[in-house]
Amino acid sequence: MTLHQFLLILRARWRSIALFVAGALLAALAANLLLPKKYTAQTSLLIDMRAADPTGSAAWGGTLASNYLATQVSIISGDRVAQRVVEILKLDQDPHTKEAWMKATHGRGDFDAWLISGLEQGLDVRPARDSNVIDIIYRSRDAESAAQAANAFAQAYMDVNLALKTEPAHQYAEWFDERTKAARAKLEAAQSRLSAYQQKAGIVSADGNVDYENSRLAQISSQLTAVQAEVADSQSKRNAGGSTVADVMQSPLINNLKADVARLEGQVQELRVNLGPNNPRRERAEAQLAAARSQLASETARIQSSINTTYQVNRQREHDLQAALAAQKARVLKLNKDRDDLNVYRRDVEAAQREYEAVSKSASQTRLESLTTQTNVVRMDSAVTPLLPSSPKSRMNLLIAALAGTMLGVAWAVLLELINRRVRSAEDLTQMLDLPVLGSISSSREPRRLAGPRLLLGHGESS
Numbered sequence: 482m483t484l485h486q487f488l489l490i491l492r493a494r495w496r497s498i499a500l501f502v503a504g505a506l507l508a509a510l511a512a513n514l515l516l517p518k519k520y521t522a523q524t525s526l527l528i529d530m531r532a533a534d535p536t537g538s539a540a541w542g543g544t545l546a547s548n549y550l551a552t553q554v555s556i557i558s559g560d561r562v563a564q565r566v567v568e569i570l571k572l573d574q575d576p577h578t579k580e581a582w583m584k585a586t587h588g589r590g591d592f593d594a595w596l597i598s599g600l601e602q603g604l605d606v607r608p609a610r611d612s613n614v615i616d617i618i619y620r621s622r623d624a625e626s627a628a629q630a631a632n633a634f635a636q637a638y639m640d641v642n643l644a645l646k647t648e649p650a651h652q653y654a655e656w657f658d659e660r661t662k663a664a665r666a667k668l669e670a671a672q673s674r675l676s677a678y679q680q681k682a683g684i685v686s687a688d689g690n691v692d693y694e695n696s697r698l699a700q701i702s703s704q705l706t707a708v709q710a711e712v713a714d715s716q717s718k719r720n721a722g723g724s725t726v727a728d729v730m731q732s733p734l735i736n737n738l739k740a741d742v743a744r745l746e747g748q749v750q751e752l753r754v755n756l757g758p759n760n761p762r763r764e765r766a767e768a769q770l771a772a773a774r775s776q777l778a779s780e781t782a783r784i785q786s787s788i789n790t791t792y793q794v795n796r797q798r799e800h801d802l803q804a805a806l807a808a809q810k811a812r813v814l815k816l817n818k819d820r821d822d823l824n825v826y827r828r829d830v831e832a833a834q835r836e837y838e839a840v841s842k843s844a845s846q847t848r849l850e851s852l853t854t855q856t857n858v859v860r861m862d863s864a865v866t867p868l869l870p871s872s873p874k875s876r877m878n879l880l881i882a883a884l885a886g887t888m889l890g891v892a893w894a895v896l897l898e899l900i901n902r903r904v905r906s907a908e909d910l911t912q913m914l915d916l917p918v919l920g921s922i923s924s925s926r927e928p929r930r931l932a933g934p935r936l937l938l939g940h941g942e943s944s
Contacts, residue, residue: 498890505886509878520624521871522631522864528613529857550608557606557638563597565637631864650850657844664840668833675826682819698809705802715792738777745770
């Protein structure tokens with residue numbers, strides 16, 4: 482079929498095509514009149530994922546933007562937000578709404594679930610392309626109800642968003658409060674054990690006492706070393722014998738007495754040679770010599786006795802210092818043990834203090850988060866009552882009906898032509914009879930440009 486033939490068919494059956502177009506237009510017009518009108522209201526929310534939490538929580542990362550927005554869309558479309566919308570609009574208290582529920586369900590099922598299901602049917606939540614804006618669109622048969630529902634969904638989402646943020650913080654705050662009480666009790670118990678041990682051991686300042694006792698131990702040790710040196714010196718002098726002792730040899734009195742004894746011995750020796758044994762001079766000289774020797778021996782014995790006394794005193798001092806050193810060592814060891822035990826109690830107190838501070842800090846943080854009234858959602862605008870319905874779209878429906886009617890009419894015309902073939906041009910005869918056309922006479926109603934005779938050269942036959 483050529484284009485010329487197709488156009489001839491359309492011209493011949495234009496009434497059928499027009500009938501289809503008229504029927505489609507009438508159907509579209511009837512649909513526009515019969516379908517209930519719906520109104521659309523829209524509001525927008527900005528999700529600011531870069532906003533820092535005033536309580537110290539970190540802002541959302543950019544890599545989570547798509548997932549976060551998808552999550553928020555699911556929350557807005559969920560039952561919890563719809564339940565909050567029911568509370569905001571007080572739909573559960575409306576007698577007309579209850580009457581409609583009774584009529585639709587005959588009192589079966591849950592009233593709130595029926596309300597939520599009805600609300601969600603008119604809701605459409607769309608994240609704006611390449612932005613952090615979420616559009617909340619609501620369709621209803623009443624223009625004012627559509628605007629109220631859209632605004633109610635926006636407010637309900639903000640309330641639920643805040644609740645989702647603060648409810649876990651409330652739970653954590655209660656848990657941290659209990660942990661804080663336990664940590665405080667643990668700290669107080671550790672401090673009580675430390676104080677009791679300090680009182681029991683009589684420790685005021687462990688480090689100061691240990692330093693003092695260590696200094697005293699070093700002092701006693703040095704004193705004992707010095708006394709031991711003196712004991713050794715006294716013992717050596719004691720063992721050396723009378724006249725060979727250094728103290729004896731270095732004594733001026735002993736040296737003078739020795740000189741007097743030597744001088745008197747010389748005189749007595751001389752008198753013994755010159756005088757008889759009963760000579761008064763000889764007897765007096767011998768008496769003087771005996772007295773000098775006696776004085777020398779007495780002085781030597783006195784020095785020796787002094788050396789013995791010094792030795793005994795040094796030995797006693799050595800014994801006392803050894804006892805004092807042993808006692809001081811025992812005291813220092815006891816103080817070291819007490820200090821080690823005290824450090825254990827101190828570490829327990831420090832660990833309890835750190836635990837209490839950490840738990841208190843976390844408790845304060847979660848308590849602040851539970852009291853926050855700010856979210857990262859900003860309401861950009863409010864839905865207004867639409868003036869014109871959004872559906873049905875009369876012009877669009879009529880245009881679609883006209884196009885559909887035209888296509889159906891053309892298809893019907895071609896189908897009829899194929900079922901009952903008509904001769905509408907010379908090309909039809911050529912195709913049907915498979916004979917050449919030598920000439921044709923046009924109808925008087927055809928344009929003059931188509932009326933001229935045409936000669937087709939073929940096998941010499943005419944039609």
